[in-house]
Amino acid sequence: MLREQVLGVAVKQINRAPKKQIERLETLGSATVHEAQKRVGQLEPSLKPVFQGARIAGSAITVLLQPGDNWMLHVAMELAQPGDIIIASCTTSNTDGFFGDLLASSALAQGVKGLIIEGGVRDTRDLKEMNFPVWSKAISIRGTVKNTLGSVNVPIICAGQQINPGDIVIADDGICVVPYENAKIVADAGEKRETYESEKREEFDKGVLGLDLYKMREPLKKAGFKYFETNEDLKNSI
Amino acid sequence: MLREQVLGVAVKQINRAPKKQIERLETLGSATVHEAQKRVGQLEPSLKPVFQGARIAGSAITVLLQPGDNWMLHVAMELAQPGDIIIASCTTSNTDGFFGDLLASSALAQGVKGLIIEGGVRDTRDLKEMNFPVWSKAISIRGTVKNTLGSVNVPIICAGQQINPGDIVIADDGICVVPYENAKIVADAGEKRETYESEKREEFDKGVLGLDLYKMREPLKKAGFKYFETNEDLKNSI
Amino acid sequence: MLREQVLGVAVKQINRAPKKQIERLETLGSATVHEAQKRVGQLEPSLKPVFQGARIAGSAITVLLQPGDNWMLHVAMELAQPGDIIIASCTTSNTDGFFGDLLASSALAQGVKGLIIEGGVRDTRDLKEMNFPVWSKAISIRGTVKNTLGSVNVPIICAGQQINPGDIVIADDGICVVPYENAKIVADAGEKRETYESEKREEFDKGVLGLDLYKMREPLKKAGFKYFETNEDLKNSI
């Protein structure tokens, strides 16, 4: 239970991380950020990109939807600032098409960078043509109504993670969330990791093996790992 | 139970909607048609396109398959007319690859526009190269035999919808079915909706918010929706 | 239970099929090979390509992983020869991202043709850019550690099939495994089938129906299959 997750409310002002830090996190991508954050913050992989290749990061405008009802997405549109990402979940499991080409037009006009939704979307051909990136649980042509109150900019649970308004979401082939107040610290750690990985990549490209690069031969032996020349040798040893 | 869903029969002549109406429905796409039809006729989203980007509409040649057996697809090929779509389901859940490059060659030669199958298909690289659009439940290299009798052009249940021979199926990122006798009435409603949506889209592109465009501010207030400046304000109000 | 599936061992020398036979199988593709092998050897379709369009065949370097641990992939890299394919499964169901851009760099440097893994992978954008084909059960940004011993080049069960080290795996939109000692016999059968299918394809392209090409009209009649002119005729006959 999120204490502030009441229905029928919207919060206008949210905390946002500095633009520069968000850009750094976007450059790093979700996997490196997740690693830099000590492996917390991953949304369940059941949310998948509607089209391949996009990578975005932005401040979260959180939306709590009612099943089959996208009213709150319109409320969110007004509260979003350019560069924000709308992230929505639903009070009960639902795969209807909450979002399509019309709302994407509106989002683009407001400068919204993308949508992450634990629900369904439609008009995926248009979304791709408009280059508006979306991550969703399902694709469904079934439209929705505008009848029942949810909330905007309250904490939500989306794909197994709590998202607070203003938290930074980084999405590409996965999705990771970073608390807004940690943006710089995580970006620092991520870039350090990136540098480290670049060095490793160069070595790998030259043909150096991970066994040598990470000095694993000794630990393997210590752990009792054994090499056999052939399968026969292995059989004889059992 | 579909009374006419007997095994071992094929019906040669089926009712088809006028070509012009089918073209109008194809232009509209499955999501708009579904909306125009008052949200009925959607096939379950578990049927997915084998490759992205295609949109087709056509009269349904219905096929009832036996598990692991694609005999009836050959019978269907003869009864199909140019512009038809073959839509198949199976007497029991089965994901074998009922359809591959050979049958696609045959389908293209007969002028068949595409295949929708609650089952598996194979050779998806070839299907894409041949630009023969297919929607299926699975992709499987496991081929099938030609031993047991199903039926062609009897009513079937496919992905949760009854399909009668000659019904119009519209497929893109979703699939919708329209009774052949309703083609014009649904196309009319769909185009009206399309016009309405185009006007909305123009407004959205200009930056007008859905809240204003759909005059939602008053209804939101009436429903008890409340805005707070900050999260603190919200907490204090609970 | 695989008797030789002990933990903490690696076998250096494995049996490989002749390069030429592997190339023939690669040209044929998984569906034809599966058919040529009398429909055995298909891995479950839950393993899917990370990007579309690749087709590879190679000798299997088998890897038994522990959950959340990719140590053994580094061991495998040293034992792989150019042209080999790494195929990995896990001692318990796990979808973490065992493999990403760094290991892909290493694999490319060693001449490894691709990866098949009953587990998760990350950095799919990079994998596509590097053109390193991967088939996996999941995509996950969650990285792994290097702590616990699995094995390399012991028999494994992957996606429902036993894979012995050196067995040939053929992967495109599906995956099929061929015992290394059967390479030639299966390639022969596959090419024969391919020739047969090419002839059929030509006939299909000309518009000949499967009913005629496969002489199905007589068997259909014998099996009791009946044609009706119209749905009314069918109803009257029930």
Next chain:
Amino acid sequence: MLREQVLGVAVKQINRAPKKQIERLETLGSATVHEAQKRVGQLEPSLKPVFQGARIAGSAITVLLQPGDNWMLHVAMELAQPGDIIIASCTTSNTDGFFGDLLASSALAQGVKGLIIEGGVRDTRDLKEMNFPVWSKAISIRGTVKNTLGSVNVPIICAGQQINPGDIVIADDGICVVPYENAKIVADAGEKRETYESEKREEFDKGVLGLDLYKMREPLKKAGFKYFETNEDLKNSI
């Protein structure tokens, strides 16, 4: 598309099969009835009994629900006659708890024999205590509202089968539907089968093998089936 599946209507009078035939079908059970009906009419096994051991058959009062809304179940209750079974599906996939102890009280008071629902139910402890048998897709404590119109006694698609009002549904560890007009013919076939099976069962109990009882030894040999004394013999023969 079911032509008569309009929203916002109820039909008062439906065709029912004679009580005696329904009783015969109930005695036979769903598996034997399915067999007697030549293996058509099985609802998908995703619908499961809330508690084990019940077996019922009755005339179908069909209900088309809206997601998260059980209004129509109240309408159905008035139209049901003692011995009827309520069978419900939803316009979109939904697992909310449409039915609980209160509605079960009402159903029992009206003489309804049970509920089959492609949706969720709640209060399963009470349902078991009240001995009111229910088959559902899910168990969920999430209650529903009474706001939106569905329909009662129109044809529906439920778990992959079309159900017409008055069709006979037989439910135990599976569910089968029989057209009301076929009740006697199917009951006859089922009892014949039952007799046949009883004779077989007696033989089986005595230790007679199926191979002998069904005279399978000859057909096996004809099909090329071969016995080997030991695994070594088999290996040598390959």
Next chain:
Amino acid sequence: MLREQVLGVAVKQINRAPKKQIERLETLGSATVHEAQKRVGQLEPSLKPVFQGARIAGSAITVLLQPGDNWMLHVAMELAQPGDIIIASCTTSNTDGFFGDLLASSALAQGVKGLIIEGGVRDTRDLKEMNFPVWSKAISIRGTVKNTLGSVNVPIICAGQQINPGDIVIADDGICVVPYENAKIVADAGEKRETYESEKREEFDKGVLGLDLYKMREPLKKAGFKYFETNEDLKNSI
């Protein structure tokens, strides 16, 4: 991201609701509590009881597990007071058997009322015999190790809900969480609802229809709902 969800920590003292309020919530059961709480707080129905018929409520001792590792359950055991419920989730999806008969012995000795775990458990026969109620995502004989640090009594996300240490969890055929500070207010609302429902139940038992009890006939008519005598009448009206 839960800010306080760090790894490697345990909090000794937690807030608990008064025993009396917890007892009232237990009597009400999860479905009524969920309703009384305005339909928030339901855990996903993917967590299921290991054996039927149990109903418990208690203060949450929260546990964050690492995959394949049950170390933290031992830490939790010391911090639990009689009447508490242990509720655990894992840093990554995992179905291993974290809990079996030994830990159940320990839990019973400490007065723990039950376990809720988004993971697997084993020894279910013993759990039933010991009458120790467990709700889990899976049943698996695969045991776990005690190697890696998680946390105890930090906020966790379990089956889609945030659980704070000390929150009240009510579990029977579903699971609902109530913030500890709301215990009385929710129990009050629940008992009011219970009284209301009892009155309704009496009426239902007498045979009064929901249509009359809830005065639905007028609203139905207003919403445009129409009755037809027969299916023919309905058809003629379309």
Next chain:
Amino acid sequence: MLREQVLGVAVKQINRAPKKQIERLETLGSATVHEAQKRVGQLEPSLKPVFQGARIAGSAITVLLQPGDNWMLHVAMELAQPGDIIIASCTTSNTDGFFGDLLASSALAQGVKGLIIEGGVRDTRDLKEMNFPVWSKAISIRGTVKNTLGSVNVPIICAGQQINPGDIVIADDGICVVPYENAKIVADAGEKRETYESEKREEFDKGVLGLDLYKMREPLKKAGFKYFETNEDLKNSI
């Protein structure tokens, strides 16, 4: 690929472990055996008991089925000896009801102890009444035919494990397989473990904590685990 997994064959004589060892393994149960065998041999938990509470162990009569065809189960019945267990998988994923009350009668008459099947079964009420334990992937009333050749007593892959004829399968709330030649060694290890666990259980029953019993306090501290009195203390430390 299992080299000996040819179609259309049966092997008459198989290796069996001594009766006494099988009895010891049965007494231990699947979880303890799995642990004693160093955590290998677990079948995927997707196979579930048709009714609760049974525990059996026996020598495996392996059956390779064709989809929708139970012919080979009759062949298996003749080759089974009293105390054996029939374990079956299918050449392709299939949930039809391969086994029902008739075959159970035959199995009981032959002294077969139970059935494990990666497929569907029917007549579960009868199976329970007859006390014939079955583990299956699905329950389905859909019967099968006797047309196509599979094999009996060849190695099979069932639920992710290779099963050789004569291997010992232990099934209760999970399933574990033990190579027949290892029966004694595994039973010895299991009983040792059982003794060890009994001692622990006594301690747990007295209220001793796992932290003390397993001497975990020191390792926890070494790993950096920290206790805080209150949530406030934890927050201040972050």
